[in-house]
Amino acid sequence: MIVDAELLLNFQRCSxxxxxxxxxxxxxxxxxxxxxxxILQDSRSHQRSILASMNFAEPHYPKGDWQAGAKATLELMQxxxxxxxxxxxLAEQGGATLLSIPDLLVKQPGESIFGDWLYxxxxxxxxxxxxxxxxxxxxxxxxxxxxxxxxxxxQAWLILRERGEYPVxxxxxLPKLQEILEDCIRTIGxxxxxxxxxxxxRCGLCHWFNHCYAIAKSDNHLSLLPGITPVRxxxxxEIQLTTVKALAETHPSQxxxxxxxxxxxxxxxxRQARSTLTNQAILIEESSDFSTQSxxxxxxxxxxxxPSSFLPTAPVELYFDIEAEPGMNLVYLHxxxxxxxxxxxxxxxxxxxxxxxxxxxxxxxxxxxVWQYPTAPIFHFCPFEVxxxxxxxKLYRTPSDKIKPLLPRFVDLHDWVTRLxxxxxxxxxxxxxxxxxxxxxxxxxxxxxxAVFWYAQWLETGDRNFLDTILVYNEDDCRATYxxxxxxxxxxxxxxxxxxx
Numbered sequence: 001m002i003v004d005a006e007l008l009l010n011f012q013r014c015s016x017x018x019x020x021x022x023x024x025x026x027x028x029x030x031x032x033x034x035x036x037x038x039i040l041q042d043s044r045s046h047q048r049s050i051l052a053s054m055n056f057a058e059p060h061y062p063k064g065d066w067q068a069g070a071k072a073t074l075e076l077m078q079x080x081x082x083x084x085x086x087x088x089x090l091a092e093q094g095g096a097t098l099l100s101i102p103d104l105l106v107k108q109p110g111e112s113i114f115g116d117w118l119y120x121x122x123x124x125x126x127x128x129x130x131x132x133x134x135x136x137x138x139x140x141x142x143x144x145x146x147x148x149x150x151x152x153x154x155q156a157w158l159i160l161r162e163r164g165e166y167p168v169x170x171x172x173x174l175p176k177l178q179e180i181l182e183d184c185i186r187t188i189g190x191x192x193x194x195x196x197x198x199x200x201x202r203c204g205l206c207h208w209f210n211h212c213y214a215i216a217k218s219d220n221h222l223s224l225l226p227g228i229t230p231v232r233x234x235x236x237x238e239i240q241l242t243t244v245k246a247l248a249e250t251h252p253s254q255x256x257x258x259x260x261x262x263x264x265x266x267x268x269x270x271r272q273a274r275s276t277l278t279n280q281a282i283l284i285e286e287s288s289d290f291s292t293q294s295x296x297x298x299x300x301x302x303x304x305x306x307p308s309s310f311l312p313t314a315p316v317e318l319y320f321d322i323e324a325e326p327g328m329n330l331v332y333l334h335x336x337x338x339x340x341x342x343x344x345x346x347x348x349x350x351x352x353x354x355x356x357x358x359x360x361x362x363x364x365x366x367x368x369x370v371w372q373y374p375t376a377p378i379f380h381f382c383p384f385e386v387x388x389x390x391x392x393x394k395l396y397r398t399p400s401d402k403i404k405p406l407l408p409r410f411v412d413l414h415d416w417v418t419r420l421x422x423x424x425x426x427x428x429x430x431x432x433x434x435x436x437x438x439x440x441x442x443x444x445x446x447x448x449x450x451a452v453f454w455y456a457q458w459l460e461t462g463d464r465n466f467l468d469t470i471l472v473y474n475e476d477d478c479r480a481t482y483x484x485x486x487x488x489x490x491x492x493x494x495x496x497x498x499x500x501x
Contacts, residue, residue, distance in 0.1 A: 001022075001095070001096045001097065001185070001188055003096045003098055003099065003185060003188070005099075005100060005101065005140055005141070007184065007188075008180065008184055009133060011183070012133045013133070013202050014197075014202055014206065015183070015187050016194040016196065017208055018184060018187070018188065019187060020193075020211070022188055024208065028208070028211045029207045029208060030206075030209060030210050030211075031207075033205065035205070035449035035452060042126055046124065047103060050124050051104075051124075054083055056082075056083035056084060056104065057083070057085070059075075066090060070088045072088070073089065073105075074148070077105070080107060080117055082106070083107070085104055086103070087101065087102065089101070090148070091143075094185045095185070095189060098144045098181075100140060100141045102121035102141040103122060103123050103124045104121070104122040104123075104124070105119040105122075106119060108120050108153060110151060112149040113149055113150040114149060118153055119145060119153070120142070120153040120155065121141035121145055121156050121157070122158070122159055123141065123159070125158055129163075135158070135168045135173050138157065138158055138168045139156055139173045140177055140181070141156060142156045152170065155169065155170060156168045196212045196215045196216045197216075197221075197230060198212065198213060198224055198426075199223065199229075199230070200426075200427055200429075222236065222242065222244065225244065225276060225426075226425070226427055227268055227269045231260045232261065235258040236258075239254075244273050244277050245273075245277060247270060247273035248270065248274040250270055250273075252266035252269075271284070275422045280424065281421050282421065283492075283495050284421060311416060311485075311488065312411055313489060314341075314375065314377055316340050316375075317339045317341070318370060318376050318378045319378075319481045320378050320379065320385055320478065320481075321335045321385070321478045323451050323473075323474055330356050331353075331359055332353040333350060333470065333474055334365070335477065336366065336369055336370070337478035337481075337482060338369075338373070338376075346479075350471050350475070351365040351369070352467065352471070363396055363398075367398070370406065370409075374405075377409055377410075378410045378411065379411045379481055379485055380412060380413065381412070381414045381430045381477075381481050382430075383412060385410070386410045386412070389403070389406070389410075390407070413485055414428065416488065417433060417484065421488070423436055431447070437484060438487075439480045439483040441473070442472055442476055446469070447473075451474075454466040454469055455470060
């Protein structure tokens with residue numbers, strides 16, 4: 001059994017993913033997404049750009065023959081080569097062969113089996129932050145290297161984008177590495193397939209996602225409920241609450257004492273289970289007895305007040321969505337849907353930077369449009385749009401009289417939805433909510449990550465089809481936000497009428 005850095009990295013993220021990488025049916029793997037291919041390409045380009053300024057040697061060996069690679073690397077180390085790129089290191093641990101291929105091995109003064117020098121590992125990462133998982137892999141390289149050269153260096157290094165060289169404290173990270181390494185070897189060696197657990201923030205780019213999701217869906221697994229973290233799931237297992245039905249029938253007070261719950265999360269999770277079980281939206285209650293009906297007047301703050309008077313509704317409303325390229329720190333599209341309820345019209349305005357240097361121009365075009373409707377609320381979904389507006393205003397020194405009066409007009413619809421209702425959805429992302437209330441994207445596969453890839457392809461190829469696809473996706477995001485807003489007003493109105501009839 002071979003344990004390499006990639007397997008160990010994936011094990012940190014999900015033990016099931018690592019297990020399936022070794023034993024899974026390759027025909028059940030998802031194709032690599034365009035976005036992930038872009039990340040891999042960007043990572044290789046970043047690595048080449050770093051190495052271009054260095055002199056180094058590389059071991060030569062038949063592809064996949066790790067023993068030959070390790071022998072060739074050892075010869076270079078014995079020669080005292082200053083830098084070795086893609087050196088192969090092998091060691092044994094608990095019945096497993098540890099395979100380490102750091103991006104660089106750099107010669108340093110010290111004592112080793114080679115003489116008065118030793119090597120330290122350096123890993124080149126596209127990321128800007130020294131994530132713990134990166135540090136653990138850097139220490140893994142040091143761990144294997146220490147056995148090869150008979151000596152440990154004091155540090156391992158990461159080379160990060162923009163931040164440059166970052167020293168990893170071996171003795172601080174080593175205990176965590178040893179724990180993860182032992183768990184990985186045991187899990188892979190015992191051939192005990194870990195249970196499915198769907199965590200959207202980790203699973204989205206995994207090539208086993210659809211395979212695992214199908215299992216979770218068929219089992220109606222609790223991890224599909226928003227708010228169920230691995231820690232909370234373990235707590236629920238311990239008290240034999242393992243189905244949506246059982247959770248829905250539980251009083252929140254039973255969950256409140258459990259670690260990771262408390263009163264607020266206990267109520268949210270039980271309410272989520274009830275919504276999912278009945279496939280119905282539930283108004284979030286403020287009453288302490290967790291009754292099935294709640295006083296809307298408490299949520300509104302005043303009795304006999306129509307929902308439209310507290311959720312902004314105006315003759316003209318703007319629906320706003322941004323597309324950005326994080327790697328370039330670029331906002332290349334401001335999409336605005338202008339909804340005129342009096343004239344019964346909907347017009348979409350895409351302010352698109354076809355080249356990165358046009359960012360300032362489209363920013364000004366966006367400002368000109370929103371100030372044509374000085375009293376119109378600007379609906380968006382999640383804080384990113386407002387945060388970006390504030391950042392661009394500082395970047396381009398926008399006059400304060402154009403920004404300060406603008407900011408109070410923004411309405412975060414995600415915040416309104418999550419404060420007022422519980423929905424039978426697997427996440428409170430725009431797509432999940434909008435699809436539940438009946439909206440569909442023209443391109444079902446489109447998403448923000450895919451848009452990043454499409455924009456990169458446009459810059460590389462000049463093919464306008466990529467831009468057109470982004471515009472369709474962005475317009476649909478704006479229309480989805482509009483659709484969700486109208487649904488929310490209608491839902492609250494129906495509850496209001498039922499309560500005050």
